[in-house]
Amino acid sequence: MKILGIETSCDETSAAVLLEGRVASNVVSSQRCHTSFGGVVPELASREHERLMVSIADAAITEANITKKEIDVIAATAGPGLIGAVMVGLSFAQGLAWALKIPFVPVNHVEAHMFSPFIDEGTSHCAPDGAFVSLTVSGGHTLLSVIEQDLSYMVIGRTLDDAAGEAFDKTGKMLGLAYPAGPEIDRLAREGDPHFHEFPRALTSRSQTSKSYDGNFDFSFSGLKTSVLTFLQKQKPEYIAANMPNIAASIQQAIVSVLVEKTIAAARSRGIKAVSIAGGVSANSGLRTMMQFACDKAGLTLYLPGAVYSTDNAAMIATLAGVKLSRGLKAEHRYNIAPFASFSTGRPKP
Ligand code: KG4
Numbered sequence: 001m002k003i004l005g006i007e008t009s010c011d012e013t014s015a016a017v018l019l020e021g022r023v024a025s026n027v028v029s030s031q032r033c034h035t036s037f038g039g040v041v042p043e044l045a046s047r048e049h050e051r052l053m054v055s056i057a058d059a060a061i062t063e064a065n066i067t068k069k070e071i072d073v074i075a076a077t078a079g080p081g082l083i084g085a086v087m088v089g090l091s092f093a094q095g096l097a098w099a100l101k102i103p104f105v106p107v108n109h110v111e112a113h114m115f116s117p118f119i120d121e122g123t124s125h126c127a128p129d130g131a132f133v134s135l136t137v138s139g140g141h142t143l144l145s146v147i148e149q150d151l152s153y154m155v156i157g158r159t160l161d162d163a164a165g166e167a168f169d170k171t172g173k174m175l176g177l178a179y180p181a182g183p184e185i186d187r188l189a190r191e192g193d194p195h196f197h198e199f200p201r202a203l204t205s206r207s208q209t210s211k212s213y214d215g216n217f218d219f220s221f222s223g224l225k226t227s228v229l230t231f232l233q234k235q236k237p238e239y240i241a242a243n244m245p246n247i248a249a250s251i252q253q254a255i256v257s258v259l260v261e262k263t264i265a266a267a268r269s270r271g272i273k274a275v276s277i278a279g280g281v282s283a284n285s286g287l288r289t290m291m292q293f294a295c296d297k298a299g300l301t302l303y304l305p306g307a308v309y310s311t312d313n314a315a316m317i318a319t320l321a322g323v324k325l326s327r328g329l330k331a332e333h334r335y336n337i338a339p340f341a342s343f344s345t346g347r348p349k350p
């Protein structure tokens, strides 16, 4: 089966072709027009997607060495994401599927991230036998989920305020780093001391007086943001400049240690033997190293996406569509799927 995947939920315009479950092309264009604004400007993102969508899709098809007429199914992100941005890719994908008279599969962007560690081999065969705990950490989401063998999943924890990626980006902005600051904090942290300053870790065993883990799998990063701001306000600019790697390493340590502790606790509490990390923040080298160490210690297998599949990409969209189709999903000739902005965990908002 030949699947064309399309992704435009935020600031990456991407198209990918999957041939019999394997990635034959994955073209990603990251928008640079937002850098000076310190965050993604929704209207600019939509316009950039519109400008590039056709050429990116053509490039993915050419790179896969096929023609449009050979495509069997088209899949695209239907949400969650910036509604105007999602709309560009979703409309393009449905329009093309309609013109080619082939079925269309809408894909949930967050679910696609969850399955991104299994992209290379392309089908569910390489996913763990049995359930696994998935930590999905991006600029918009921080979710801890249990994914069952039949692909059904339950979200058992999520952020109550900022996402992990936002925690990197917003504290990085306070340090004067350009958006998105996550990769730069990661780079600086490699040279720094993670115990230089103890920033707070919310909702963890460390924050409980009893020192015992209370089974709360939710996250909170707004206190960290305030703590970093207060810390920086008290320091002289020369001191901050001289200690950038140490401060970055301490911020990274505060974010990553909470993510690792909760993920391992979730697996242990449910007797699950496999763990995966996905989403933009899964590219973080500190998170990868600390999670690998903790998994080895706890006897858990860790699944990680390849570096190019950590951040937004269309290969994960095509892959999830492929996995669903191989597990019995019937692709429909339906081209009026509406975009959606928010991810629903089925749990009431706090
Ligand atoms: O999944 P993604 O590409 O887009 C969203 O759906 O949000 O994630 C982007 C986020 C940004 O917040 C960015 O700072 C963060 O992922 N990120 C990182 C690293 N690479 C990307 N955060 C920490 N360390 C990294 N190496």
Ligand code: ZN
Binding pocket: 109, 113, 138, 279, 280, 311, 312
């Ligand atoms: Zn994403």
